[in-house]
Each structure stands twice: as C-alpha cells, then as structure tokens.
Amino acid sequence: MKIAVLGTGMVGDTIGSKLIELGHTVMMGSRTRGSEKAKTFVEKHNGKATSGTFADAAAFGDIIFNCTAGVASLEALKMAGENNLREKIIVDIANPLDFSKGIPPSLAMCNTNSLSEEIQKAFPHSKVVKALNTMWCGLMVNPGMINGGDHSTFVSGNDPGAKDEVKQILKSFGWAEDNILDLGDITTARGTEMYLPIWLSIYGATNNGAFNIKIVS
Amino acid sequence: MKIAVLGTGMVGDTIGSKLIELGHTVMMGSRTRGSEKAKTFVEKHNGKATSGTFADAAAFGDIIFNCTAGVASLEALKMAGENNLREKIIVDIANPLDFSKGIPPSLAMCNTNSLSEEIQKAFPHSKVVKALNTMWCGLMVNPGMINGGDHSTFVSGNDPGAKDEVKQILKSFGWAEDNILDLGDITTARGTEMYLPIWLSIYGATNNGAFNIKIVS
Numbered sequence: 001m002k003i004a005v006l007g008t009g010m011v012g013d014t015i016g017s018k019l020i021e022l023g024h025t026v027m028m029g030s031r032t033r034g035s036e037k038a039k040t041f042v043e044k045h046n047g048k049a050t051s052g053t054f055a056d057a058a059a060f061g062d063i064i065f066n067c068t069a070g071v072a073s074l075e076a077l078k079m080a081g082e083n084n085l086r087e088k089i090i091v092d093i094a095n096p097l098d099f100s101k102g103i104p105p106s107l108a109m110c111n112t113n114s115l116s117e118e119i120q121k122a123f124p125h126s127k128v129v130k131a132l133n134t135m136w137c138g139l140m141v142n143p144g145m146i147n148g149g150d151h152s153t154f155v156s157g158n159d160p161g162a163k164d165e166v167k168q169i170l171k172s173f174g175w176a177e178d179n180i181l182d183l184g185d186i187t188t189a190r191g192t193e194m195y196l197p198i199w200l201s202i203y204g205a206t207n208n209g210a211f212n213i214k215i216v217s
Numbered sequence: 218m219k220i221a222v223l224g225t226g227m228v229g230d231t232i233g234s235k236l237i238e239l240g241h242t243v244m245m246g247s248r249t250r251g252s253e254k255a256k257t258f259v260e261k262h263n264g265k266a267t268s269g270t271f272a273d274a275a276a277f278g279d280i281i282f283n284c285t286a287g288v289a290s291l292e293a294l295k296m297a298g299e300n301n302l303r304e305k306i307i308v309d310i311a312n313p314l315d316f317s318k319g320i321p322p323s324l325a326m327c328n329t330n331s332l333s334e335e336i337q338k339a340f341p342h343s344k345v346v347k348a349l350n351t352m353w354c355g356l357m358v359n360p361g362m363i364n365g366g367d368h369s370t371f372v373s374g375n376d377p378g379a380k381d382e383v384k385q386i387l388k389s390f391g392w393a394e395d396n397i398l399d400l401g402d403i404t405t406a407r408g409t410e411m412y413l414p415i416w417l418s419i420y421g422a423t424n425n426g427a428f429n430i431k432i433v434s
Contacts, residue, residue: 110327111323183415183418184418184422188418191418194327194415195411201400213432217363
C-alpha cells in the first residue's frame with residue numbers, strides 16, 4: 001500500500017520504518033521539502049521511502065498516518081490539503097500535549113472535545129481513526145516486546161470500514177485481534193487522549209516507558 | 218479503627234460493608250440525620266454501624282472515606298467541617314463526573330486541576346489520598362473477583378505516611394502490594410480522574426463494568 005507518514009519525529013520514524021519492513025511504500029511528509037530528518041529516514045531505507053511536503057505525502061498516500069505533534073496536527077493537515085486527504089483514512093496517533101507551561105504537559109483540548117474530533121470536523125470527507133496513541137511508539141509496532149504481546153490497544157472512529165482497515169494494519173504490527181478494542185465513534189478519542197496524564201504519571205512513577213495496560217475482567 | 222464513610226450510595230455502602238467485615242467501626246454520614254439509605258445500612262449491619270450527619274461521621278472517624286458524588290464532594294466535606302477533618306486522612310474515591318449535560322458525563326474539573334487537589338486546598342490540615350476511583354466499587358473491595366486479583370490500583374497524595382496507611386487498608390481489601398502503584402503527589406490524581414472517560418468507553422464497548430486494567434511491562 002502507498003502510505004503517507006506525516007511527521008519526522010520518533011513516532012513517524014518508528015511507524016514509517018515498520019510499514020516499510022511490512023512491504024508498504026512510504027512517503028514521509030514534513031513542513032518543508034528537504035527536511036534533514038526526512039532525508040535521514042529516506043537514506044536509511046535506501047530507495048524504499050521518499051519524502052516531501054505534507055501535501056506531497058498526502059497526495060501520494062492511500063492512507064495517512066498523522067504522526068505530527070498534537071498541538072501542530074491541525075495546521076499540518078491543513079498544509080497537507082483537504083483534497084489530498086479526501087475520502088482517505090487518517091490514522092491519528094497524536095496527542096494534544098501542551099508543553100508550553102512546562103512538565104507535566106496539559107492537554108490543549110479535552111473533556112468535551114478531542115484532537116481527533118477536531119480533525120474529523122476540519123476534514124469531513126476524510127475518515128479519521130484514532131489509534132495507538134496510548135503507548136510509547138516502540139510498542140505500537142512491536143507489542144511482542146512486553147507480556148508476550150498480550151495487552152490492549154484501542155480504535156475510535158465514525159467509519160466501521162475505516163476502523164477495520166486500521167485493525168488489519170494493527171494486526172500486521174503484531175496486535176492480536178482480541179486485544180484491539182473498538183471503543184466506538186470518534187468522540188471516544190476523548191478517553192484515549194485523556195488517558196495521557198495517567199500514562200505520564202505511571203511512566204514517572206516507574207521510570208519505564210515500555211509499559212502498557214491490559215484490560216482484565 | 219473508627220472510620221467515617223461519607224455518602225450513602227452504592228460506593229459508600231460497598232466500602233462501609235467491607236470495612237465492617239474487616240472489624241472496623243463505621244459511621245455513615247449523610248447530608249441530613251435520618252437518611253433512609255443510612256438507616257438501611259445500619260440495620261443491615263445490626264449494631265456494628267451507626268449513622269449521622271457528615272459532621273457527626275467526620276467527628277467520629279479517625280479516617281474519612283469520601284464516597285459522595287464528585288460534584289457534591291466539596292460541599293459535603295464543608296458540611297463535615299474543617300475541624301472534624303483536621304489532621305485526618307481523607308481517602309478520596311470520588312470522581313467529578315458531571316451528568317448535567319447527559320451521557321456520557323464530562324468532568325467538572327480536569328486537565329490542570331482535579332477534585333482531590335481542590336479538596337486538599339480546601340482542607341490544608343487534612344491528608345488527602347486519592348485511591349480506588351478507577352473501577353467499579355465491587356472490585357475496590359474484592360479485587361480477587363477478576364484475574365486472580367492481579368490488576369492495578371493507584372494512590373496519589375502529598376503525605377507519604379498517609380499513603381502508607383491507605384495502602385494497608387487496600388491490602389486488607391485484597392490488593393497485592395505489587396499492584397498498588399504510588400503515582401506521586403496529589404496532582405497525579407488528575408491522571409486517575411481523567412482516566413474515567415476511557416473507563417466509561419471500555420464499559421460501553423464491552424457491556425461489562427467488572428473490569429480493570431493491569432499494567433504490564
């Protein structure tokens with residue numbers, strides 16, 4: 001599949017590298033053409049990846065991974081362009097963490113709103129699926145790293161078909177079907193985004209980011 | 218130990234009944250003396266419990282469990298009276314869920330604040346410990362009901378000694394030491410309160426409230 005990865009940070013690099021490993025063709029998008037980090041990414045994957053602006057990448061991809069910083073995601077997607085995103089799935093991995101007042105960050109939006117809902121509102125002809133935003137990126141693409149791969153991940157979105165496609169990608173990352181919980185429509189992204197403060201507290205208390213939660217009943 | 222349970226709802230009844238089972242003496246506090254629910258609770262435990270106003274109960278207890286509805290907790294504690302709460306541990310189990318705009322509820326405060334912080338600010342001479350607010354009350358006092366008791370619970374608070382006392386109570390409820398994670402000071406209650414939206418979504422998606430999360434790494 002042709003996949004756009006928007007964002008050149010650790011999350012974009014991790015997701016993009018895994019997608020390439022799985023045989024997909026990836027274009028990494030950044031604010032400006034010729035980003036150093038995107039260039040490094042392309043070189044690392046000699047020939048199996050390309051890079052360009054957010055708009056270049058969105059035009060290229062059949063599916064778009066939003067791996068930009070949450071507080072910059074709406075602007076990045078606007079730069080990607082509504083027409084380039086039209087009818088496509090946007091997998092939103094970002095969290096609207098606001099570090100402007102220091103550590104720990106607050107959420108730039110929460111409670112009765114979420115980043116994913118704002119993206120869905122701004123791009124009504126795209127299919128936003130919130131996914132993977134509840135853990136360190138190393139685990140997103142390698143759940144087997146801990147607890148034999150037996151822990152939980154979530155999807156939220158308004159389009160059942162789009163959620164099914166994202167679930168297939170998650171399964172290709174190593175997630176067991178039973179551990180992928182469909183929470184419901186895109187408003188349930190509020191829950192996974194508002195999970196970030198407890199995630200940060202657990203990380204702070206344990207000094208280990210390579211953890212996740214498993215739902216037990 | 219003499220323990221005050223503020224609140225006559227399902228949470229207060231569950232916590233109070235478990236404390237009595239463990240040999241503690243419980244006074245259930247409510248807004249007005251002679252609450253029907255408190256009377257039923259006292260009758261059920263023939264002679265091993267008493268009831269009174271919030272102030273009666275707080276004066277009686279060496280330790281106070283706040284089991285009132287989160288949006289009413291500050292007022293209930295003010296009725297309990299600062300002097301009756303002075304130097305005592307307040308175990309805050311409540312979540313500031315606001316149902317005034319329907320289902321799902323929003324949080325009356327979150328992100329850069331929490332109910333527990335508001336309680337600590339209002340009662341600076343009490344020792345607020347957030348605990349047990351991340352699950353259905355049946356599990357709070359009977360973790361062994363699911364997954365062999367192997368799942369996670371959290372404490373937040375500024376006073377290490379108070380947190381240790383609360384941990385002892387949690388252990389007497391059946392919680393394994395290793396599954397009680399001290400998240401840090403009272404500001405970390407933001408995380409456990411903001412966990413409620415994902416809790417509600419998981420409950421909605423699975424139709425089962427008798428679940429919890431286990432941290433795996």
